[in-house]
Amino acid sequence: MSLDTVKSAETTPDVTQPYADLGLKPDEYARIREILGRRPTSCELAMYSVMWSEHCSYKSSKVHLRQFGEKAPQTDVLMVGMGENAGVVDIGDGYAVTFKVESHNHPSYVEPYQGAATGIGGIVRDILTMGARPVAVMDPLRFGPLDAEDTRRVLPGVVAGIGGYGNCLGLPNIGGEVVFDPTYLGNPLVNALCVGVMKHDDIKLAKASGPGNQVILFGARTGGDGIGGVSVLASETFDAEGPSKRPSVQVGDPFAEKVLIECCLEIFAADLVVGIQDLGGAGLSCATTELSSAGAGGMHVVLDRVPLRDSTLAPEEILMSESQERMCAIVEPSKVDAFLEICSKWDVEAVVIGEVNDSGRLTVEWRGETVVDVPPRTVAHEGPVYERPYERPADQDALQADTASRLPRPATAAELRATILRLAGSPNLCDKSWITSQYDRYVLGNTVLAMPDDAGVVRVDEESGLGVAVSTDCNGRFARLDPYAGAQLALAEAYRNVAAKGARPLAVTDCLNFGSPEDPGVMWQFAEAVRGLADGCLELEVPVTGGNVSFYNQTGETAILPTPVVGVLGVLPDVRTRVPMGFVNDGDTILLLGDTREELDGSEWAHVVHGHLGGTPPMVDLEAERSLAAVLVEGAEQGVFSSAHDLSEGGLAQGLVECCLANGIGARVELPTGLDAFVALFSESAARAIVSVPAQHRYAVEAFAEMHGVTVAEIGTVGGGSLRINADIEISLSDLREAHTATLPAALA
Structure with missing residues (x-):
């Protein structure tokens, strides 16, 4: 098969391309051709398909999520809000805390252990990229009936994956939920939350600024696992036949991530990066387009330099792979040697794969040929936006x-x-101790309270006792009866749980788990839940710092209960008063x-x-x-x-x-x-x-x-x-x- 380059794309406009197999609609494919003024190369098609997926682009939810900004309470605690890898809030004494919750639902159904494990790994890297040391994780979980055969397949694997990855990272698991309901049979919800701590001056952002700065890929090698990964799995419903997409599930290595965390923190301490992004959903496609789109606007990448575990991977597969434990940093030329030296010290492989420029284009080279030449904003931030029809369900x-x-x-x-x-x-x-006993709650020595208490509490500063409390909550039955009130009740319970430990509620993250957005009834549930949560946060004066939307959580026509999981973080001036x-x-x-x-x-x-x-x-x-x-x-x-x-x-x-x-x-x-x-x-x-x-x-x-x-x-x-x-x-x-x-x-x- 000959290489599909930009030159060949310009001269062969009528080549049939498998855009539908990659999840793109005909009008989306037509828009890509309009943006480029030609048909996309196979590499460009791969990039657009994963970045315009529901999971990565939020194309069905953006019009509603804007309320979190439009109705945001006026508060001076928010240091970084929505749009970055995670939100950051000021907790006093020069400390900042970043926290976020995300979903890894479909991968955890297909391959429970690795799906859940890499869910923990991914959310930890999101926190790490903000410049913070991860200090704790939590896991809101939903399963089908306890006595269902598939629950007995999925639940033990999910719990083992969460415990195995988190315990190996040395991060305490301080809370979460475990809920059973028939609607989650075939669509378990595996949400993962991480909390990180930093000083105000340590905040890092995901942008590639400074033409001439170098693009460094570091961490694990890129493999064939996770091609399409969560970006594809989380953007469609399952059929009734059950798990069948195991190659799409990422495979995690917590020991590699632990080393990567320590390597990153030393790099941050030496002030060696101007921008950083983890490679999670959509892999290298996401990292390169988001960094360049948010920075100087241009980047050139030599894909041949990417270290591979499988030398047979095609360039499209390299761009789509969601192999874990990888990061992408933007580094000034004068600091590259110091950066690489620290990576070598930690035995973390690092390679300069490209350079930032001000061309306004992302270009990717493979074997001397240009296989990608796109405006990065059109891939990362200007994807399709749908105003899906919605209506109150007939029942x-x-x-x-x-x-x-x-x-x-x-x-x-x-x-x-x-x-x-x-x-x-x-x-x-x-009692959930059969589950929670598989998690280390006290590693690092700063856990003050953990499950089954109302909220997890961790010490941030050993001298003053400054700490934070975090709780996640949602009652899906309440949200089914009234999604507006149900979302507010989820917020209220998490808020109340944090206050019950003596912490002043400060900020919110959310993971909005729903069925198919193509169902007007489901879309009504989603719209009402978002409206309720935005109104509730405004009244309680707790801003939404970021979060995640997970659609297509249904099997055939059966959608899950609407499940807007809400995490609330509060501050304790002295954890001894908890x-x-x-x-x-x-x-x-x-x-x-x-x-x-x-x-x-x-x-x-x-x-x-x-x-x-x-x-x-x-x-x-x-x-x-x-x-x-x-x-x-x-x-x-x-x-x-x-x-x-x-x-x-x-x-x-x-x-x-x-x-x-x-x-x-x-x-x-x-x-x-x-x-x-x-x-x-x-x-x-x-x-x-x-x-x-x-x-x-x-x-x-x-x-x-x-x-x-x-x-x-x-x-x-x-x-x-x-x-x-x-x-x-x-x-x-x-x-x-x-x-x-x-x-x-x-x-x-």
């Missing part, structure tokens, strides 16, 4: 009309007791903060006991969330709480179970008067938390609550070997623990 009104009020409820003390135990052992609420989840001291008073209403639609009770989904989700009151957070943060600063735990899935009953089991200390509880016992125990009203308080601090908490307009009710006392509710419900801690801990080992052993 939405009927779904909301089918409330949980018609469902039979437990009435006797024995029935309530049995329901508490059943929910405590249900897949979504049960507040744990579990009860600590016998005799402490238990206080319920916030108002409980009869809100059971979409609840865990309705889901577990009746398999029911219908009605409307709990009321969103973001002002109440702000007020509750103020009480929790001020109380933590004053040291008045022994424990604090937000209430969400499973309601007060599940909150009490988790507080008791955390440290093996029971409680005696009297439910608030004026509420039916069932509603008091299982309602999932938002803006609520339970705190335990030493007697001498009770009135201080009540004063905080009154000042901020937060309802407070005394509901019990910490102590004993059981959870006793009113006079007629008592469950020993041993029975609670057996119900709570047996589920996953029994299903996955």
Whole structure:
């Protein structure tokens, strides 16, 4: 096969090209020809196809995502916002933190171990490219039913991949979620979050500025694994036949990435780069086009210089490969030798593959011939933008009309007791230590709190105790009932979780997981969720720093629950003031903060006991969330709480179970008067938390609550070997623990 060069493309306009096989639509292919004034070469076609994919170009979501900028709250904490590899926020004392969450859903279904492992590797490199040292990871996960055969195939591999890669990198896994629902069968969600720390002056950006500067590719060699990779896999739905695209899944080497991290940090410390980009989705196509597009506007690359693991790779494959553990840096000529010397010290292969220029073109040379000559902005930043049609699903009104009020409820003390135990052992609420025990939570020595607590907390500065808390959340059932409110409830819960640890919520990242954007009903869910999240962030004054959109999460006609995962980061001036989840001291008073209403639609009770989904989700009151957070943060600063735990899935009953089991200390509880016992125990009203308080601090908490307009009710006392509710419900801690801990080992052993 002869080489398809720019010259041959100019003289053979009628050559048939496989643009449809690469995921391009006829009008997109026509636009490429219009941009170039000729047909594309096969290398150019490869580059446009991966960069214009849904995963890389956000072509169906851009028109909605603009709201995060248009409605952004005015805040001085945001140092780098959307558009870079990750957002950066100022946390004080000269420190900045970068954090981001992304998806690796389809690759993790096809090849669970490598898909999940390289998801961790990719998000860690995004954080690294900002100039930060990665300090922790998190993993929000969604799977099909726990008893489904394919869940037993996918879940263990995903967990092993996350643990294997993260543990080898030496990064603590400090939190996340594990949720089971039938809609995720065949479309698991594997989202990965990373947090990194740097000084203000250490921030790096992805741009190739300075004509004459050198383009250096360093890290692992390029191989045939991951060709098309996530850029292709995440841009189409699966058919019902199951996994069939294993060659597209990247293969990770965490030890190579660990060395690459240390090499990069030494390079940063020596101030040797003017721009840097990791090679993730779309590989070299992405790195070269994005760097040149955001910088001086031009670049020449000699593709023959790229180190290969497979010498038979065609130039198109080299450009599309998503082989892992690779970085691309822009370096001044006078600093190239020093750069290469550090790479040599760390045994990291590094090669100068090109040069920055001001031509306004990206040109790529292969075996002496020009195979790419494109305006880089048209590849990286000026792809197609679709205003997809969207409409409220035809079944939405009927779904909301089918409330949980018609469902039979437990009435006797024995029935309530049995329901508490059943929910405590249900897949979504049960103990997840079968999973989390495979992750190292304490490596690096700065983990202060980790799962199963409300949020992960890591120390940033050992001298002052400055630290951050991070939580991710989303209830897909709530988002299905009302995507606008569901997105705000996800934001509110993550915000509340961070505040419950005593941290002031500061910023947001999101991973928006939805079905096919070509389905108007799915697109309506997406549009409503984005609108809800943007409005919510504006009201709570927490900016969106960046994130990810994952579409095509469906098998055939079956879409996942709309799942807008929201991560919130908060700052703790001193991590020694953090507040744990579990009860600590016998005799402490238990206080319920916030108002409980009869809100059971979409609840865990309705889901577990009746398999029911219908009605409307709990009321969103973001002002109440702000007020509750103020009480929790001020109380933590004053040291008045022994424990604090937000209430969400499973309601007060599940909150009490988790507080008791955390440290093996029971409680005696009297439910608030004026509420039916069932509603008091299982309602999932938002803006609520339970705190335990030493007697001498009770009135201080009540004063905080009154000042901020937060309802407070005394509901019990910490102590004993059981959870006793009113006079007629008592469950020993041993029975609670057996119900709570047996589920996953029994299903996955």
